[in-house]
Amino acid sequence: MTKSAFGRQSLRASALQALAVTTLLSLPALAADPIKIGAVLSASGPAAFLGDPEAKTLKIYVEELNKKGGVLGRQIELVLYDDGGDANKARTFATRLIEDDKVVAMVGGSTTGTTMAMIPVFEDAKVPFVSVAGAIEIIEPVRSFVFKTPHTDKTACEKIFEDMKARSLTKIGMISGTDGFGKSMRAQCLRVVKDYGITIVADESYGATDSDMTPQLNKIKNTAGLQAVVNPGFGQGPAIVTRNYGQLSIGLPLYQSHGVASKSFIDLAGPAAEGIRLPAPALLVADKLADADTQKAVVTAYKTSYEKAVGQPVSTFGGYAFDGIQLVVEAIQKAKGTDPQKIRDALEATKGYVGVTGIYTMSATDHLGLGTESFRMLEVRNGGWVEVGAR
Amino acid sequence: MLKSALRSRWATLAVLALTMAIVPLIAPSAFYLRVAALVWIFALAALGLTILMGYAGQVSLGHAGFLGIGAYGVAIGPTHLSLSPLLSLVLAAASSGVIAYVVGRPILRLKGYYLAIATLGFGLILALIFQSESAITGGPDGMAVARLTVFGWRIAGAMQWYWVSAGILLVGAWIALNIADSPSGRALRAVHDSEVAAAGAGVDVAAKKLAAFVAAAVYAAIAGGLLACMNGLITPDAASFMHSVEFVAMVIIGGLGSVLGAVVGAAFLIVLPQALTSLQEYEQAVLGLLIMVFMIVLPTGIVPSLRNWLAERLA
Numbered sequence: 148m149t150k151s152a153f154g155r156q157s158l159r160a161s162a163l164q165a166l167a168v169t170t171l172l173s174l175p176a177l178a179a180d181p182i183k184i185g186a187v188l189s190a191s192g193p194a195a196f197l198g199d200p201e202a203k204t205l206k207i208y209v210e211e212l213n214k215k216g217g218v219l220g221r222q223i224e225l226v227l228y229d230d231g232g233d234a235n236k237a238r239t240f241a242t243r244l245i246e247d248d249k250v251v252a253m254v255g256g257s258t259t260g261t262t263m264a265m266i267p268v269f270e271d272a273k274v275p276f277v278s279v280a281g282a283i284e285i286i287e288p289v290r291s292f293v294f295k296t297p298h299t300d301k302t303a304c305e306k307i308f309e310d311m312k313a314r315s316l317t318k319i320g321m322i323s324g325t326d327g328f329g330k331s332m333r334a335q336c337l338r339v340v341k342d343y344g345i346t347i348v349a350d351e352s353y354g355a356t357d358s359d360m361t362p363q364l365n366k367i368k369n370t371a372g373l374q375a376v377v378n379p380g381f382g383q384g385p386a387i388v389t390r391n392y393g394q395l396s397i398g399l400p401l402y403q404s405h406g407v408a409s410k411s412f413i414d415l416a417g418p419a420a421e422g423i424r425l426p427a428p429a430l431l432v433a434d435k436l437a438d439a440d441t442q443k444a445v446v447t448a449y450k451t452s453y454e455k456a457v458g459q460p461v462s463t464f465g466g467y468a469f470d471g472i473q474l475v476v477e478a479i480q481k482a483k484g485t486d487p488q489k490i491r492d493a494l495e496a497t498k499g500y501v502g503v504t505g506i507y508t509m510s511a512t513d514h515l516g517l518g519t520e521s522f523r524m525l526e527v528r529n530g531g532w533v534e535v536g537a538r
Numbered sequence: 539m540l541k542s543a544l545r546s547r548w549a550t551l552a553v554l555a556l557t558m559a560i561v562p563l564i565a566p567s568a569f570y571l572r573v574a575a576l577v578w579i580f581a582l583a584a585l586g587l588t589i590l591m592g593y594a595g596q597v598s599l600g601h602a603g604f605l606g607i608g609a610y611g612v613a614i615g616p617t618h619l620s621l622s623p624l625l626s627l628v629l630a631a632a633s634s635g636v637i638a639y640v641v642g643r644p645i646l647r648l649k650g651y652y653l654a655i656a657t658l659g660f661g662l663i664l665a666l667i668f669q670s671e672s673a674i675t676g677g678p679d680g681m682a683v684a685r686l687t688v689f690g691w692r693i694a695g696a697m698q699w700y701w702v703s704a705g706i707l708l709v710g711a712w713i714a715l716n717i718a719d720s721p722s723g724r725a726l727r728a729v730h731d732s733e734v735a736a737a738g739a740g741v742d743v744a745a746k747k748l749a750a751f752v753a754a755a756v757y758a759a760i761a762g763g764l765l766a767c768m769n770g771l772i773t774p775d776a777a778s779f780m781h782s783v784e785f786v787a788m789v790i791i792g793g794l795g796s797v798l799g800a801v802v803g804a805a806f807l808i809v810l811p812q813a814l815t816s817l818q819e820y821e822q823a824v825l826g827l828l829i830m831v832f833m834i835v836l837p838t839g840i841v842p843s844l845r846n847w848l849a850e851r852l853a
Contacts, residue, residue: 234773246569259679260773
C-alpha cells in the first residue's frame with residue numbers, strides 16, 4: 148500500500164483502505180500473500196468470442212481492485228489459463244488450479260462443455276466455481292459449489308411469454324435454428340410455455356447456414372389463429388428470418404431472442420427489423436437507461452472502464468465475467484477470509500447484488516439468482532433500441 | 539553390445555517402464571499425475587499412427603475421428619444401451635476396427651496427398667456426426683461418461699488412472715514393437731519404401747496397408763475410451779481436425795516409426811503447453827517456434843536423432 152493510494156478521494160476506496168489497514172494490523176502474517184482466484188477461459192479457439200472479452204474483463208477488474216488496495220488488505224492474484232475451447236484441456240487446468248495453484252475460488256468456463264468438464268474437480272475439492280457459460284444444466288440440479296452468472300434460455304423464454312401475455316397474444320408460431328443455441332432455447336420455451344396460457348400452433352426449424360426461410364414462414368403464416376411469432380436463434384439466421392418475415396408481410400408481432408441482441412442484427416435485418424421485440428440485458432442499452440435505474444451506475448462504470456482499456460465495444464459475455472469475479476470478491480469480503488467453504492456459503496447468501504447482467508439473489512435452491520427482471524424488453528424503433536413494457 | 543542393446547525392443551520397454559515407475563515418486567501433486575496420465579493416453583493413440591505412418595508410410599489426417607469413436611462408444615454404451623463401461627470400451631474398439639476396415643478398403647487405394655485428404659474428410663464427417671446428433675451424443679456440449687468399473691473395481695482418482703493408462707500403454711508399446719519385428723512389420727516397411735518393389739517381392743500391399751489402418755484405429759479408439767472415462771465427459775472437440783494434426787505432429791516430432799518417439803512426441807505436445815502458460819498470449823507462438831527448432835536440430839525426430847548420436851559415441 149503506497150502513499151499515493153491514500154490520495155484517492157473516492158469514499159468507497161477510503162472505506163476499503165480503512166478495512167485494509169485494520170486487517171493489515173490484525174493479520175500481519177496473512178497480509179503478505181495474495182489471494183489466488185483462478186480462471187479457465189476459452190480466450191483462443193472457436194469460442195474466443197466468449198473467452199476473449201471475459202479474460203480481458205477479469206484482468207482489468209483485478210488490476211483496478213489491486214490499485215485500490217485489494218480485498219481484506221490483500222492483493223488479488225488472478226491465475227488465468229486459456230483452454231482454447233477444449234474440454235480436456237479445461238479439465239487439466241482445473242486440476243492445476245486446485246492441486247498446484249491452490250486457488251480459493253474460480254471464475255470461468257466460457258462454454259457449457261468446458262464448464263461441465265471442470266465441475267467434478269471443484270466439487271471434489273470443495274472450492275467454489277462461478278461459471279460464465281449459458282446452459283441450465285450447470286445449476287440444475289443444484290451442485291453445492293457450482294454457481295453461474297449468465298441468465299438462461301429459460302429466463303429469456305419467460306420474459307418473451309410475459310410480454311406476449313401482457314399483449315394478450317396466446318396463439319403463437321415458433322421458428323428455431325437447429326444450432327446448439329436455437330435447439331436449447333426451443334426446448335426451454337416448450338417447457339415453460341404452458342405456464343403463461345400460450346399455445347404453440349406452429350413449430351418450424353431451419354439450418355444455421357440456410358439462406359432462405361420463406362417456406363417455413365409461409366407455413367406459419369397460413370396457420371389458423373396465429374397471433375405472434377418467436378424466433379430462437381443465433382448468428383445470421385434470425386436476420387434472414389426477419390427479412391423474409393417482412394417480405395411476406397405477415398404483419399404480426401415478431402420476437403427475437405437475446406442471442407441477436409446487438410447493433411449488427413439491426414443492420415443485417417434492415418427496415419424489416421422495425422417493431423421487433425427481444426429480451427436483452429441492461430448492458431446493451433447502457434446509455435439509454437433512466438438515471439434512476441438501479442443498474443445504471445454499475446453498467447456505465449463497467450462499460451466505460453472496459454472500452455477505455457480495450458478500445459472495443461463492450462459485450463454481454465465480458466459482463467458475465469465481471470459479475471462472476473465481483474460476486475466472488477464480495478463473498479470473500481463477507482466471509483472475512485479465504486476459506487473456500489465460507490466463500491461458498493457467502494455466495495449462496497448473495498442478496499440483491501446489483502451486477503451488469505442483472506440483480507442477483509441466490510439461495511440454496513437457486514445458484515443463479517436471476518429472474519425475468521434481469522432482461523429488458525427492447526423494441527426496434529428508427530433503427531435503434533427502445534425499452535418497452537413493464538419490468 | 540551396448541550398441542545393439544540400444545536398438546533392442548526390450549530396451550525401449552525398460553526405458554518406458556522405468557519412467558512410469560519414477561514419475562509418481564517425483565510428482566509433487568495429483569495435477570502432475572493427471573498430465574502424465576494424459577501423456578500415456580495420447581501416446582497410445584500416437585502409437586497407432588506410428589504403425590500406420592511410421593511403419594507403412596500412409597498419412598492419416600483423420601486419426602482423432604477414431605479416438606472419437608472410442609470415446610463416444612464408452613459414453614453411449616452405458617447411457618443408451620445399458621452396457622457395462624468395460625464391455626462398451628471393448629465394443630467401441632472393435633467397431634472402430636470394423637469401421638476402419640470398411641472405410642479403409644476404398645480409400646487406401648489412394649496414395650500420398652490423396653489418401654491424406656480422404657482421411658481428412660472422413661475425420662471431418664465423424665466430428666460433424668458427434669456435433670450434430672445431439673439426441674445420441676449430447677451435441678456441442680458433449681455428454682457425461684459413466685465411471686469405468688473393472689470386475690467390481692471402480693477406477694477413480696489421478697493415481698489409479700495413472701497406473702491404468704501406464705499399464706495399457708506398456709502393453710500397446712509391446713504389441714507395436716512385436717509388430718515391427720514380425721514378417722508383417724518388415725512387409726509394412728517394404729510398402730513404405732516402395733509399393734511397387736514390395737508388390738514385386740510378393741507382399742500383398744493392399745492387405746498390409748488395410749491391416750495397419752485397422753490397427754491404428756483400434757489404438758486410437760482405446761485411447762479415446764480411456765480419455766472419456768478418465769474425464770467423465772466427452773465433447774466433440776476431442777474428434778476435431780486440430781487433434782488429428784496434433785497426432786501427426788506427435789509422431790513426427792518424436793521420431794517417425796519409433797515407439798518411444800510416439801511417447802516423447804505426446805509428452806512434448808502435452809507437457810510443453812502446461813510449462814509455457816506463464817507466457818500468456820505468446821504461448822502458441824513460442825510453442826510453434828520450439829517445434830520448428832526441434833525439427834531443424836533433430837530432423838529425424840527426437841528419439842531416433844538422439845539414439846543415433848548415442849550410438850556414434852559408443853561405437
